[in-house]
Amino acid sequence: MRAALGMLRMRFIYSLQYRAAAWAGVMTQVFWGFMETLLYKAFYASNAAAFPMTLPQVTCYIWLRQAFFAMFILWSVDGDILDMIINGNVGYEIIRPTDLYWMWFTRNLGSRLSKVALRCGPVFLVAFLLPAPFGLSLPPNWVTFFAFLLSFVMAVLLIIGLCMWIYILSFYTIASRGVQSIVGLTAEFLSGSLLPIPFMPEGFQKVAYLLPFAQTQAVPYLMYSGYYSGREMVMNLGVQLFWLIVVIGSGHAVMKRALLKVTVQGG
Amino acid sequence: MKLYYRMFLMHLRSQMEYKASFFMMSIGIMITSLGDLLAISFLMMRFHTVKGFTLPQILLCYSVMVLSYTFAELIGRGFDHFQQVLKNGDFDRIMLRPVRIMPQVFLARMNLERISKAVLAGVVLIYAMSRSGVVWTMDRILVLILMILGGTLMFTGLFILHAVVCFFTLEGLEVMNILTDGSRSYGEYPVSIYGKEMLKFYTYVIPVALIQYYPLLYILGRTGDFRFGLLPLFGALFLVPCFFLWKFGVRRYKSNGS
Numbered sequence: 001m002r003a004a005l006g007m008l009r010m011r012f013i014y015s016l017q018y019r020a021a022a023w024a025g026v027m028t029q030v031f032w033g034f035m036e037t038l039l040y041k042a043f044y045a046s047n048a049a050a051f052p053m054t055l056p057q058v059t060c061y062i063w064l065r066q067a068f069f070a071m072f073i074l075w076s077v078d079g080d081i082l083d084m085i086i087n088g089n090v091g092y093e094i095i096r097p098t099d100l101y102w103m104w105f106t107r108n109l110g111s112r113l114s115k116v117a118l119r120c121g122p123v124f125l126v127a128f129l130l131p132a133p134f135g136l137s138l139p140p141n142w143v144t145f146f147a148f149l150l151s152f153v154m155a156v157l158l159i160i161g162l163c164m165w166i167y168i169l170s171f172y173t174i175a176s177r178g179v180q181s182i183v184g185l186t187a188e189f190l191s192g193s194l195l196p197i198p199f200m201p202e203g204f205q206k207v208a209y210l211l212p213f214a215q216t217q218a219v220p221y222l223m224y225s226g227y228y229s230g231r232e233m234v235m236n237l238g239v240q241l242f243w244l245i246v247v248i249g250s251g252h253a254v255m256k257r258a259l260l261k262v263t264v265q266g267g
Numbered sequence: 268m269k270l271y272y273r274m275f276l277m278h279l280r281s282q283m284e285y286k287a288s289f290f291m292m293s294i295g296i297m298i299t300s301l302g303d304l305l306a307i308s309f310l311m312m313r314f315h316t317v318k319g320f321t322l323p324q325i326l327l328c329y330s331v332m333v334l335s336y337t338f339a340e341l342i343g344r345g346f347d348h349f350q351q352v353l354k355n356g357d358f359d360r361i362m363l364r365p366v367r368i369m370p371q372v373f374l375a376r377m378n379l380e381r382i383s384k385a386v387l388a389g390v391v392l393i394y395a396m397s398r399s400g401v402v403w404t405m406d407r408i409l410v411l412i413l414m415i416l417g418g419t420l421m422f423t424g425l426f427i428l429h430a431v432v433c434f435f436t437l438e439g440l441e442v443m444n445i446l447t448d449g450s451r452s453y454g455e456y457p458v459s460i461y462g463k464e465m466l467k468f469y470t471y472v473i474p475v476a477l478i479q480y481y482p483l484l485y486i487l488g489r490t491g492d493f494r495f496g497l498l499p500l501f502g503a504l505f506l507v508p509c510f511f512l513w514k515f516g517v518r519r520y521k522s523n524g525s
């Protein structure tokens with residue numbers, strides 16, 4: 001546990017070095033968020049009746065997504081780890097007397113947290129200052145806020161769990177680019193990052209909610225604005241927890257298996 | 268032009284050495300570009316029209332933008348690596364060669380796999396042309412070609428601008444993606460839907476609207492004024508200031524060694 005915390009701190013500080021990049025990122029995120037709100041506003045003006053959620057709910061969704069953008073990109077994997085697996089340096093890592101799964105897990109958590117820590121503050125500030133239909137509003141009540149927090153924490157752990165699967169799979173195969181982009185696009189689309197899930201056709205939505213990808217972005221953001229209430233809220237938290245346990249549990253087990261079989265050739 | 272042709276052949280030959288990988292990459296890039304298309308289709312299926320534009324009309328705009336962006340990438344994607352070129356001192360070497368600097372930088376990389384995006388956009392364009400309810404007279408087809416041509420030149424200008432910034436910062440700036448990627452991705456819809464202020468921004472600052480919104484109005488018969496159809500030519504003029512900025516940057520350039 002202490003080793004893991006140390007790892008977390010190290011990666012966090014390491015990534016904090018890139019402050020200029022963070023400012024550039026903030027500006028980019030604000031601009032994209034702004035344009036996206038304008039886009040949905042245009043759709044709202046054209047046909048308000050066809051809107052599956054309220055306009056403030058959509059803008060909340062957009063701004064939360066922009067604020068936490070760096071946290072939930074599935075493919076922002078740690079290049080060093082992939083290199084280690086390919087060039088065999090992973091051997092050194094295996095020797096260490098800690099559980100490698102959790103070490104890499106916290107390592108990724110740290111670098112993602114630091115990226116977001118620098119960026120989300122200013123984005124939130126801008127989003128809160130924007131006038132009502134454009135900006136970010138507070139969640140309707142305390143219950144939704146806590147549900148959001150809980151769901152957000154689970155989403156963070158889940159995305160890293162999925163990210164770990166990318167490392168694990170690269171022990172077995174170096175996935176060809178074609179397969180990678182099919183999986184990548186499916187994951188991205190189903191996480192609701194190109195289009196909020198309520199805007200998708202019915203059948204699509206059902207599939208999206210059952211898969212783990214939506215749980216990493218769409219669900220916490222929808223939770224925040226009070227899109228879910230009562231039973232639906234609990235149900236969604238339950239599905240999230242289910243996937244969290246499945247993804248991390250299976251990842252941990254399979255990685256142990258993979259590490260037993262690793263053969264590092266000479267060197 | 269001859270230089271471009273030779274560079275093109277060079278890239279083609281080198282990439283054809285790995286045919287399987289080339290096709291996998293092509294398919295991959297095509298799939299990745301499907302995301303936006305899917306999002307637009309889903310939104311339009313739900314709302315039917317946005318600010319008076321129907322799905323085929325939006326797709327017309329989408330395909331023009333993707334086509335011109337992809338063509339511009341074939342001319343100028345080398346700017347992507349320009350910051351490395353500056354950082355490791357390769358730029359000094361480039362300056363020493365008795366060939367013009369710009370083509371060396373911009374044609375240094377050419378990912379021919381990206382053509383697959385153009386293929387997809389071409390298919391979408393044909394679909395959109397047949398469904399948009401436009402009577403395709405000669406002048407309208409001419410305007411459409413002008414749109415793609417003007418767009419290609421404008422995006423090339425934006426790529427140059429991106430590279431020029433590297434002269435001053437030595438670091439590729441993520442913010443610049445707003446100009447390049449952002450212009451493409453927001454230009455997939457006629458920019459008028461973002462409201463009056465954004466339309467002004469995209470008319471006078473970055474001439475995206477000159478390439479898609481105004482000529483589209485002519486094609487769709489919303490205005491009879493043929494001058495609207497000629498606006499992409501003005502949009503292409505965007506390349507001129509970018510070109511001079513590049514010259515300025517090259518003159519100001521001080522090697523930072525390696």
